[in-house]
Amino acid sequence: MSYQLNRRSLLGLSVATTAAAALAACTPAPTVTKQRILPTDPLIADYETRRDATGKTVTKTLTPEPFSTTMAGKNISTWGYNGSLVAPTLRGTVGDQLNVTVANKLPESTSIHWHGLALRNNADGVPGLTQEAIGAGKDYPYSFKLPHPGTYWYHSHVEMQRERALYGALIIDDPREPLKYDKEWIIVLDDWLDGLTGAPDEVLKELSKGMGGMNHGGGGGGMVMGHMLMGASSDFLGGDAGDVAYPMHLFNGRDSGNPEIITAKPGERIRLRIINAAGDTAYRLGVPNQQLTLTHTDGFPIQHTEVDAVVLSMGERIDALLTVRDGYTPVVALAEGKAQMTYGLVSTGTGTAPLMASLPKTLAGKVVDGGQLTADPSVTLAAKTPDRVHELRLTGGMANYDWGINGHRFDMAKPFENAVDIKVGERVEVKFVNDTMMWHPMHIHGHTFQVGATGARKDTVIVRPKQIVTVQFDADNPGQWLFHCHNAYHAERGMMGVFSYLT
């Protein structure tokens, strides 16, 4: 596979930095040239040969395209993979080669990001950084080895496309799977407005105007102004729950009037693989009057934890075991702080299906998010003094909708401006310092970090307002890797940056 990086990325190969102090002193500026390990570097291909290989290949064509469907009794037109709200689930075993041809039938360019995978950098799917965008009408081959087991997902990494239906599940099986269960249920959650109340691009435009002197605070489930949600609040998320009003929340592509029902036998254990694909909504998921056993977050095993409910931010995944009781078991996903819900049902063939109105509107008791769990010892990072510490302050606010990192709003035309330098072999510590009044789910591409000293291994973690979340990872996957808030609107407005491997 070969492709040309566009000019601006190539320009990033050598970045001349000038010492500001030298300029101020009017002396000739010393020039330091940084050599960045680009996706085209032979080292990327070299690292790929070191990854496990089964010799098997999983081949699939994904066609991003416009299509029409019905939702909540309305005809809508939107964009999705292979003409559906539910994209194909991609599945393979660790070491398999995944070959996906993207046949772009959208009227604009696109890409696919394979969320959570420590894969080869040139397959990461970030236009302007790891590849050129796939033009309208063009085909593009992704080809990479599946590096580690777990529950992952894939989605477009171009502008607001993920806010339509351009996402799907990606499951990587462990040839030595230690977990015992009878069945699996992949659950993909999403907040939806496209075609019902507007289009994601219109929402971004409206939010981008900012709120000026308006007050975004308040209580309860919020008040709607245009597309903006005012006063949606969640104690769990530390205040303001979200920015956007959605008319609908989807559970595996279905609206809440038409829930998915799976069948099982009483006593069976179901492995739930839960993926939050939403743009601006965290979900509190649970089964009324029954506990779940959490087993994984973001694909990696944790010390098993019994909970009454679990909160997933946008981009996060949770695996949990559910023991089936006789009758209908509702799996409820409450839109955190938004006074809305969606759900699915497990049926053993007896009793009657509950109506949504009869389901509880709250899930209380022991409630955690993935960032509060403890890594299974098999995946805990060995204690090591960091070689490098980066403080990444989350900045911006609703007034100007100017989300950024360290006060800088990311510009895809200049991806290496304010890049965060790292080197192969380093233990990197990152302090996410939230200077804003909102929570942000922070996601790093190409690596699975550890939260705190023994916390869960994750690729996306909730950082609450005014909180500091410290994570560490080993810099063992060279290339250029985006990191960003997984709120689709915050990311698009600039809360993004690049971890840049230097030679």
Ligand SMILES: [Cu+2]
């Ligand atoms: Cu954010």
